[in-house]
Amino acid sequence: MEKNIPNISESExxxxxxxxxxxxxxxxxxxxxxxxxxxxxxKTIRTLLDRLVxxxxxxxxxxxxxxxxxxxxxxxECQRAETESFIKRIYGGTLKSMLAQFIQEDxxxxxxxxxxRFILDKKSKKQ
Amino acid sequence: MEKNIPNISESExxxxxxxxxxxxxxxxxxxxxxxxxxxxxxKTIRTLLDRLVxxxxxxxxxxxxxxxxxxxxxxxECQRAETESFIKRIYGGTLKSMLAQFIQEDxxxxxxxxxxRFILDKKSKKQ
DNA sequence: TCCAACAGATTACGTTTGTAGTCTGATTAC
DNA sequence: GTAATCAGACTACAAACGTAATCTGTTGGA
Numbered sequence: 001m002e003k004n005i006p007n008i009s010e011s012e013x014x015x016x017x018x019x020x021x022x023x024x025x026x027x028x029x030x031x032x033x034x035x036x037x038x039x040x041x042x043k044t045i046r047t048l049l050d051r052l053v054x055x056x057x058x059x060x061x062x063x064x065x066x067x068x069x070x071x072x073x074x075x076x077e078c079q080r081a082e083t084e085s086f087i088k089r090i091y092g093g094t095l096k097s098m099l100a101q102f103i104q105e106d107x108x109x110x111x112x113x114x115x116x117r118f119i120l121d122k123k124s125k126k127q
Numbered sequence: 128m129e130k131n132i133p134n135i136s137e138s139e140x141x142x143x144x145x146x147x148x149x150x151x152x153x154x155x156x157x158x159x160x161x162x163x164x165x166x167x168x169x170k171t172i173r174t175l176l177d178r179l180v181x182x183x184x185x186x187x188x189x190x191x192x193x194x195x196x197x198x199x200x201x202x203x204e205c206q207r208a209e210t211e212s213f214i215k216r217i218y219g220g221t222l223k224s225m226l227a228q229f230i231q232e233d234x235x236x237x238x239x240x241x242x243x244r245f246i247l248d249k250k251s252k253k254q
Numbered sequence: 255t256c257c258a259a260c261a262g263a264t265t266a267c268g269t270t271t272g273t274a275g276t277c278t279g280a281t282t283a284c
Numbered sequence: 285g286t287a288a289t290c291a292g293a294c295t296a297c298a299a300a301c302g303t304a305a306t307c308t309g310t311t312g313g314a
């Protein structure tokens with residue numbers, strides 16, 4: 001398991017999400033995907049892509065005339081790293097306190113709650 | 128009810144956590160608190176404090192010779208705002224998917240799990 | 255065949271963030 | 285009373301970020 005994932009900025013996460021959804025993709029594919037959900041200009045998206053390549057978070061295949069891009073890290077791995085540092089900063093390191101706060105609120109539907117309980121049950125039986 | 132909370136950067140969050148823990152505090156109080164957990168120079172901490180004041184996230188009492196600082200927002204309110212945007216960006220907006228991933232892993236102790244289940248039970252009974 | 259459109263490379267530029275340092279006036283320790 | 289210290293105000297400066305535009309070589313159509 002590699003560590004030291006480079007920092008991925010907020011905007012860059014949008015790019016990554018598109019690439020994790022499907023890869024490889026050309027810059028244009030990514031631009032089309034994001035044209036719907038953002039109002040970034042194509043050149044902006046291209047810049048973000050290039051920066052991710054520089055940061056070694058995204059790889060490029062230059063064999064074809066039009067380059068294709070693909071993530072160099074697994075999504076879960078990045079999510080976990082980001083979430084850990086987030087929780088430490090915002091909630092003093094205890095995931096539980098965060099969960100408790102969110103379960104308390106109306107952010108979760110009844111179905112969600114049931115599903116979570118199911119996951120929790122399974123988990124605690126296994127141990 | 129809440130207005131738009133200004134952006135709080137990573138380092139600024141450390142300051143806020145100290146102020147939420149106890150307020151008001153002088154700059155020096157904050158500096159002493161953080162001297163243990165960080166290696167920031169006093170001037171750095173002072174700058175961060177001043178920036179938070181500029182951003183209207185922290186208030187100052189200038190009545191005494193040495194100013195005292197206090198948060199202008201409730202911690203939970205800021206945590207919620209930050210968490211919502213975080214989850215949207217990193218997990219596509221579904222808190223559940225994040226919870227599922229984290230419950231799955233060994234990040235939570237058995238006690239934590241039981242406690243969460245308790246909270247979930249209470250919650251679903253109320254609805 | 256010639257040009258408009260496109261991909262990639264390079265450059266731009268203001269803002270935010272991290273990380274302090276200097277200057278100045280008040281204060282305290284001797 | 286004077287020098288060292290401290291708080292607050294102001295200044296510094298590079299890296300990262302957001303948000304593109306320009307320049308240049310290629311190519312797909314008319």
